[in-house]
Amino acid sequence: MPAHLRVTLALLTLLMASGPLHAYDPALNLIMPRGGMQGKEVVLHLHGDRLFAPRELLFYQKGITVKHLEKIDDKKLKVTIQIAPDAPLGEHAMRLRCDAGVTYMRTFWVGPFPCIDEAEPNNDFAKPQTISANHTVHGTAGNEDVDYFQIQAKKGQRISAEIEGMRLGSIFFDPYLAILNDKRFELATSDDSPLLRQDAFVSVIAPEDGAYTIMVRESAYEGNDRCRYRLHVGHFPRPRAVYPPAATPGQENKLQLIGDPTGEYAHTLTPEPATEGSIFPLFASNGGLTPPSPNPLLISKLPHINESEPNNWWKNLKQQTIPKAPCALHGIIAERNDSDFFFFRASKGENLRIRARSRDLRSPLDTVLTLRDAKGKYIARNDDQGGPDSIIDFKPPADGEYSIQVRDHLGQGGPDYTYRIEIKPRQAAISATLPVVKRNESQFRKVICIPRGNRYASVVNISRKNHSCVCALDAPSLPQGVRMQASEAAKSSNSLLAVFEASPDAPIAGSLYSLFVRDTEPKNQIRGPLNEVINHIEINNTGVFHHTTSQHIAIAVIEEAPFHVDLLTPPVPIVRNGTSELRIKIRRQDGFDAPVKVTLPWKPSGVGAPTSITIAKGKSEAVYAINANADATLGTHQICVSAEAKTPKGTVLTSSSLVPLSIREPFISAKLEMASTIPGQAVSMLCKIEHPHPIQGQAEIRLLGLPHGVKASPRHINNQSKEVIFDLEVAHDAAKGNHNSLFCQVLPKQNGHAIPHQTAQGGSLRINPPPPVKKSTKPGQKPAAVKKPAANKPLSRLEQLRQRNQ
Structure with missing residues (x-):
């Protein structure tokens, strides 16, 4: 990778990894140390921001328990954990839950070896850090830093080194490894590897008794103080592949591990039937030692x-x-x-x-x-x-x-x-995910935090494969005192809206929960999980370098918010090519008068609206204008609004409940006839009316989009109106030219509420330049003969209507 690109990536990830500064949720930025050994007790130091009331660590896998959690200050915690002897090796995703929210996902790594710290200075090949075999070193690769570690090996003994750098998910860090003999000859090197992607491993057979040095650096020498790593060094096996690459659940499978420098070795595995379709992390031991990372093995009953x-x-x-x-x-x-x-x-x-x-x-x-x-x-x-x-x-x-x-x-x-x-x-399949709200920050709003006595809304994206269906969201379990209200995703829609509401007495608590999306047709019995995909390191236009997937979502009840937001049910439908105004009310607690930003998290297809509106400081009501285009999806849809405001603890997010929004075909359609005039001369414009659906009483109709210097008074129509005439007042300074953007707004009413229509788009008014002024008669020249008035001609239909309506 070019050096200039590496600098750019490093700077971007350095900025990205710190997390959002404006989030109401507590921020967990760093865990030290980054890993520990199976069966050991480890003291963790957690660094972050807004750690006001820390309560617990939520681990996505079994095997790690918290023995003690101590708050140092609002930016530091000290946590003692116990790693079970049978805790799964590898990455363990976790979040910190506080009374005010749940942090972004971070990771902790469990390995098979005792852990030691890098001891500087160790950047001189002649003076390496001496370590014992089968240990894990916690180190840092600084700018232009090269770290050397030395172990002893006998002839014919395997020497393996593997690093966790990019996989720690903290920063863009591309490590480089090498094994060198005492003459500084490279026996093996590795930058990237298909098995570990941007992380590296090396494994060789010692050609003779003696000391061997493992070199670690950033591949382009562009590390920094945040480029931390876990280096495993020892005599452990390091196979590159497993064959066959799949195993049958519920029966014994004989596998071969390929690529280890000592040669292939066999492994027997009997997967559980429940793991069908999953990728199993195979840690195949050899000679009493286990590799620190697995070989992926597909579990499938397919013959x-x-x-x-x-x-x-x-x-x-x-x-x-x-x-x-x-x-x-x-x-x-x-x-x-x-x-x-x-x-x-x-x-x-x-x-x-x-x-x-x-x-x-x-x-x-x-x-x-x-x-x-x-x-x-x-x-x-x-x-x-x-x-x-x-x-x-x-x-x-x-x-x-x-x-x-x-x-x-x-x-x-x-x-x-x-x-x-x-x-x-x-095969037909459906699944769901939470949407990515911020570019290059996939964790933003990937947890569901409901203020006590309030609501939280989230969009859920639907993925269908080889199947078309209406989808619904199920929550088999939720925190105590929380209920979910969710819309359905029509066949033509790839998303739905879910609102979670916590009762006023709901305990402030949370955990990891599973949500499912299903086909609403019971006979199909098609159901899929809501998958959480977290990109720990992602660079704009470059890609994702480390991610974590899970079928669990963090859902928690948090402290009360200082306001509620309510969306009033629209009293009338919105029509295609029409507009509507959503009325919003804020219920503020005493002493809270901050501005509130309101957004529509989800809109039906074809409905447009501003990205957000702001309810000013101290105000409690607002109108959110929306519009529907000609292809807006007809029917009744469930919508809500989300509201956020700054508090002394940051930005808190709430939502309204779901309310129905009806989208209908227009009641009235119209077409404008072309008109032509000159500046200063009034003209009439004919508008033909059609009534696809009856209206109540009369409706006002306005001619809009008129050019400068032209006015037209509103008219009224009813169900019997077929035509209407607009009398246009044209000023002497009216803009000349062909004006093709005229249209009509029709305002029929239903139960006293207007239903605005936009119709007759593309009406044309031409304002021609005035005729040239005739020159006066020269001396001695006879005046032009006066023409006799022409005989009366029959009035046009337009003129008849104009006169009738005067």
């Missing part, structure tokens, strides 16, 4: 076969078993320019998806899939499909055998270039 060589061309392919779709195919592109072929059987008209799985299982293979029929005729090919893994959607034209070819995009290969090809029907 599969493993490749059998030779299978590099469809003509000489001698496949012992030809599976029938649905099935899976496993193999390894073991060398450069290798390709693998498989036959499979499929039935005519099946809606199949052929999907390669390699990169999502951390294989270096960049697959290219090619589909042929049994005679070798080309059918389809795919390289990438929204990512480096390939997908081909296929409906077989006939029953029979088909072949699929797998190769690497660049012709690369190796023993760890494993893959899995899934051939199965495209």
Whole structure:
């Protein structure tokens, strides 16, 4: 990566990692140390802001318990935790819950080895920090800093080093590792790795007895004091891949771990049936030691076969078993320019998806899939499909055998270039996520914090695959005293609105909860989770460098807010090409008079509105203007408003309850006839009226969009009106030209409330320049003959209407 880009990324992430300064929620910015060993007690120092009333740490996995939580001040906490001996190795996501809210997600890492701290100075190869094997070092890679650590090894002994840098999720930090002998010769180096992405690992066999040095630095020497790392050094195994890349739940699976410098080794695993479809973190021990990070293993009950060589061309392919779709195919592109072929059987008209799985299982293979029929005729090919893994959607034209070819995009290969090809029907599925509200800050408003006795609104985005349905949101459990009110997502909508309300006596508490989205048609029985996706390190226009996914959402009841917001139910519908005004009221506590910012978190398709409005200091009412275009989705929709205001503790967010908003077709439509005049000369404009739906009584109709110097008085129409005449007053300085932006506003009423319509768009008024002034008669010249008046002509329909209405 170019140096100038690294500087930009580092600066951006440095700014980003500090979190929002305006958030009402407490901010947890740093956890020290960043990890600990299984079975050990660890004292954590938490640094942040607005840590007014800390209550608990919410861990997303089992295995870590809090023994003691002590507040030092509003920016520091001291927490003693106990890591269980069987706590899962790797990343543990967590949040801090306070009375005023829940922090952004942060991570803590559990490893298999005792932890020690880096001891500076250790930036001289001749004077490294001496450490014992099978330990984890907590260190920092500063600007142009190089850290050296030395261990002893015997000839034939494995030496492994692995680093957690980018995966700590704090800052853009791309680490570099190397193992050097006593002559400073590099035995192995690593910058990035397919298995660990931006993090690195190295593993070699010691060629002789002696001391070996592990070097750590930022890959471009552009570290800083926030580039912290966890370096694992020892004799542990470090396989690059597992084969086959999938295991069947509920039965014993024999696996081979590939890529360790001592050679392949076997591992047996019996996954639980409940893990079907998940990616299992496989920590395959060897020689009594466990690698610090796992190899991903897919858990699937789909029938599969493993490749059998030779299978590099469809003509000489001698496949012992030809599976029938649905099935899976496993193999390894073991060398450069290798390709693998498989036959499979499929039935005519099946809606199949052929999907390669390699990169999502951390294989270096960049697959290219090619589909042929049994005679070798080309059918389809795919390289990438929204990512480096390939997908081909296929409906077989006939029953029979088909072949699929797998190769690497660049012709690369190796023993760890494993893959899995899934051939199965495209299945209906739905799922949900909370939306990203701020660019490059995916954590913003990813927790649901409801002020006691108040409400909190959140939009929920819906994802449908191979299915069209109305979706509803379910909350099997919520904090005590909290209820949820949610709209439904129509088939044409990809989002819905959920409002969580806490009773006045709800306990101030919270936890992690699961929400689900479902098809409202009971017979379909389609249901999916609400997935939380947190991007810990993301750089604008560059990508996401570390993220965490979970099916749990933090929901908490927090301290009371000093105000409530209410959205009054609109008394009349809004019509297509119409406008409406939403009336909002603020109920303030005594002493609270700050301005309140109000937004519409969700609008029906085709409805527009300002991004926000502000209710001024001390004021309690406002109007939020909305409009509907010609394609606005008809029907009754549930809407609400969110309100936020600054308090002594920051910005607090509340919402109104859901209220119905009805969108209807217009009651009246109109069309303007073209008119033409000159400055200073009045003119009449005809407007033709249609009534798709009856109105109550009379409706005022106004001609708008008139140019400078032109006026027209409003008129009135009723259900019998077919035409109306607007008399235009044209001033002598009226703007000349062709004016094509005239339109009408119609204001029919329902139960005393106006329903504004915008209609007759594109009306045209032409104001021509006045005729030239005739020159006076010269001396001796006879005056022009006076023309006799023309005979009376029949009045036009426009003139008849004008005279009748005078």
